[in-house]
Amino acid sequence: MAKRIIVWPEYFDSTLPRRYGRRVPKELAIPLPSTEDIVSACTSLGLACEEVKDKKYPRTWYRSRGCIVIEVEEDNAKKSVIVKAIARELSSRKSKDLI
Numbered sequence: 001m002a003k004r005i006i007v008w009p010e011y012f013d014s015t016l017p018r019r020y021g022r023r024v025p026k027e028l029a030i031p032l033p034s035t036e037d038i039v040s041a042c043t044s045l046g047l048a049c050e051e052v053k054d055k056k057y058p059r060t061w062y063r064s065r066g067c068i069v070i071e072v073e074e075d076n077a078k079k080s081v082i083v084k085a086i087a088r089e090l091s092s093r094k095s096k097d098l099i
Helices: 036-044 079-098
Strands: 004-006 046-052 067-072
Touching: 004 079, 036 046, 036 067, 036 079
Parallel strands: none
Antiparallel strands: 004 067, 046 067
């Protein structure tokens, strides 16, 4: 049975402090990530994901950005490990874009 993990763009946003939802260190965070960026990072990591546009992160409800639902096959997969892997992929993509 697959496990569903919900990931919000606020987890990876370097413009937000941790109290507003950032879950990764600033070194791995990027400014204003979009749900499309996260979906492309998930697909490059081999994660099955789906974008949901009509949801709002409770701490920053005034930002209507949506969320990403990731289907993970392992029941013991940790959300924090997956979030950091996505953050590394996003930051490496942004550093390649800057060069």
